[in-house]
Structure formats: C-alpha cells, structure tokens
Amino acid sequence: MDPGKEEEEKEGKMDFPHGVLSQLEQLESLARGRAVAQERREQLQERREFLKNQIWELRQRRERLRERIRQAELGNLGIPSDPDPREVLEWRIRNCRDLLQMFQLTGISGKLSKHGISFSLHTSFEGSLLDSFHVELQEFREFREFRVRRHSVPPFIPLERLSQEFLPKDPREFLGILFQHLNAFVARRHQLQKFQKEFSECIQGIPSQNSLCNLLSFHYRIPGGNSGKFPEFREFRARLLYRDPLRSLPSDVSVSSHAGAAVPEHSELLRSLPLPRAFREIRAREMQEAAPGVG
Template sequence: GVFAHLEMLEAQAHEAAVKQEATEQQEEKLARLKARVQELRRQRDELRAKVDLQQKGQLGKEGPSADPAQPSARAVLEWKAKSVKAMLQIFYLTGISGKLTKRGVCFCISTAYEGTYLDSYHLDLLTKPEVRIHRHSIPIFIPLEQIARKYLQTDIRRFFSVLSDHLNAYVGRRYQADQLQEHFSDQIEGTLQRNSLCNLLVFNYKVWSESKPFLFNVRLLYGDVCCSLPTEVVISCKVDAPSSLAEMATAHSDLFRRVALHRAFRAFRSAEEHVD
C-alpha cells in the first residue's frame, strides 16, 4: 500500500543521506567553531561596552592626571579595530568573509548545499557618511534592495543573515535541479523547466507499473524562497493510468517535500531495482 511504499522510500532516502552526513570528527570541529563564536561574541560585547563608555564621556580624558587604569583614546581605537575583526571572524565561520578597504568593507558570501561549496558572491560596502552598497555580484532576482532597506542601517548582522539565507536556498534549489538533469536524465522525459530563481520546476519523469512505463507530470513550487524544499507538489498522470499509480504519486509527492530532489530520485531508482 501507499504507507509501505512511502516507508521504504523514506528508509532508502535516509540511508543515502546518512552515508553523506558529517563524521564525528566534523561534528567535533563544528562544536569547536561554535565555542569560538561564543568567545568572539563575548569579546565583542566587552569591547562594545567600553567604547560606549568612552563615547558617553564616562572614561577619563587622556593626560597626566588621567587614571592609568582607564584606557586612552588610542586604546579605544584598538578596541574598535578588534571589534571589527571579531565581527569579521564571526561572519567567516558562517561562510561570510570580509576585508577592510579604504572606504569600507568588502564582503564575500560563500554558498554551499549538503557540504558542497557552490558559488561565491561579493558585496562592497561604503561606511561613510552612512553604510551603503557600492557594488555587488548578487543576482538581480535576489531582493537585495529590499533586504538592505530593512536591515542594512540598523542590524548589519541580520542583513547578512537574511541575504545569506536567500543565496544558499537559491543555489540549493539550482544544485538539485542540476543534479537531477546530470544523474537521472534517463528518467526525465523532455526538458526540465525552471525559472531564474529556481523556485518553480516543471518536468515529466517515467515510472513503471504492471511492467509498463507511464509519465508523471510534476510541478514543484518553492513558496518560501529561503528554503530549498518545495512547499507545494502537484503530480498528475493520464486518466487511464492504473489505480496503483495514484498511491505511487502520493508517496512521491510526500518524499519531494521531505528530501532533496536528486535524493528522492535515487530512492525511486533503488525501489525499482528492488522490485525487479
């Protein structure tokens, strides 16, 4: 029945996913990186508090009568520099690197999907008289201006977090479509149709029932553009198709919502081989 078929597909998809998951060594490395992030955030908060005190005039002025225990203007500048470097280090651990320029900061946003590094995008920010975008390589269909208007002046970390989510989700969807065409072209009938943002995919693929081939037409809609899995799946077949295909379509639809597109097709192929 449909549940047994679904359980088999899920088990096979899970087995394939487990083989490619991070090893214990990678998990330990991730834990160390998280600890480093926490330490950098603590240092950043301390530096920010000291700079705030200086700006509010609560620190003594530099001079012969100044309290030697209180930082000088030079020390405050050093704190500011360390704060910027700490922020860049935190960004680096999340796939974002940056370097100071004469007029601001140049950032590089690296994207990845399932541990595979994909594209890198650049964003050059000017910091005076206010933070603004000077130039960039972000695709035109990513709502950069909208994200900038909402976060760039008030919360730059949130700005990069949202922008990174958009970019990683986009390259993730594109990567899945590319993998499908590269490794499962024998199952795809005709051309896989997709838009620039890869949040709408339409294609036909072959399935077998009662030793006969049939075509499923599938439409995948990614309503959440910050997600790499579809929010809506529609699968249709010919009217005169066997009733067993309705159960198969339901199982396939559910799997498309749960796992990456190419992993789902790997599970389909494995299921057919077991049947044979």
C-alpha cells in the same frame, strides 16, 4: 465425473492462470510494500516535527545571544559627547575586525578594503562547495551606518530590500539573511542540475524553471514492466513550488500520473528529500512494485 463440476473447475483455472497461491503472494507483497511506505512517511513526519522544534529553539537562542551582544556593545562603547577623533577611528577599526571575526566559520569571509569591508559569501550544499558572491560595505560616518557600495549578487535576490531593512540597524543580521537567500538559491539550482545529469533518460523534455529556481515543473517516466519485446513506462508530471526563499526544499509539491491521478507517495518524497535523492527513491520503489509482474 459430473459434467457441471468439471466445467466449474475449468472456469476456476481460467480465472487464476498462475494459481491462487501466486495471487496471494503478490497481494501480500503489495501490502507489505505499502505498509513499509506508510511507516517511512510517518517516520519522515516525526523527523520533520522534531527538526522544526529544534530550529525554533535555535532561533530563540540566537535572538537571545544577539540581544546580549547589542547590550554588551552599548555598554562598552563609552564614547563621550565630544570624543577624540583618534579614539573614534580605533573603535571603528576594532568594530570592523570583530564583524569579520564573527563570520569566519559561517561561510562568510571578509577583509578591510579601501572604502570599508569586502565580504565573500561561499555557498555550499551537502558538503559540496558551490558559487561565491561578493558584497562591499561602505561606512558613512555622518549617518553612522554601512551601505552597499558594490556587489555580485544576482538581480533576482532582494538585496535592496534586505539592505534597507537590516543593514542600518544590524549589519550582522543583514549578511546572515543575505547568505541564507544565496545559499538556498544555489542549492535549488544545484539539485536541478544534478537531477538532469543523473536521470536524463527518465526526464521528458526540458524542465521548466524561473530565474530564482523556486518554481519547477517537469515530466518524467519510469519503467513499469515488459510488454513483448519493449519495456512499458509509467509517465508522471511534477510541479515543485518553494515558497520560503531561505529553504532548499519545496513547500508545495503536486505529482500526477499520465491519466491525471494524484500520486501522493511521489509528492511526499519530493517534498522531504533533495531532488536527486528523492528521485532515486521514487525510481527504486516503482521498479520494486513492478518486479512481481515482470515475465
């Protein structure tokens, strides 16, 4: 055999210790995984656009219904310029009862109190009942409006601004928006608590958060293979910003590796899924990609 050819064959074997077919199979597996991830991102984007359109249509329908209710109330009041005090009292009681009945199935319950109406706002997330908050509204007859008498709303929820903006003209809208603020806050906090409990072995240090839980940053690591007797880990840094106080999912997400490179796949999952569910998906994908190189 020609010594030159024999030397070339040896070099080729050194370059591909596992064989050409093995290398091709790994590349094919990697390409297939990326294709699946791309397809899932496109599906999530389509789903997001669909839900945005649905939300817009439902909000438009809600506004039309509210306008009909306002017109019906104005048409049914029929209060003369010099009304009978008893008739006015009966109308006020009837109006309060209608207000209570409207929120019966929305997570808001209420009852007549000595000074007005006492509401309980029951928050939940993904079928789990969470915290309850209480607001008592007092009616001021001389101003013909309700005002907040006492409450258990956390100080970082903009209750004062919401009451000034919505309560005088529409108590229903005030309670609805306040409930959305509270439910989103509790949902964000619940996600973080569940994330810390379920993935404590992956989180490095203590996640940094503010009182409203609308800014969150943390470090995490995921097994990426084996080196000798000890497993190797890939380390990441994540920062989640919730710009919309009425949402439980973040609007801005940035994830970078330990070397500082951006990781858009992780960012997209954290932006589109609740935190514990997103991290399960991230960990599963990272371990799946690392699997062909193990051993």
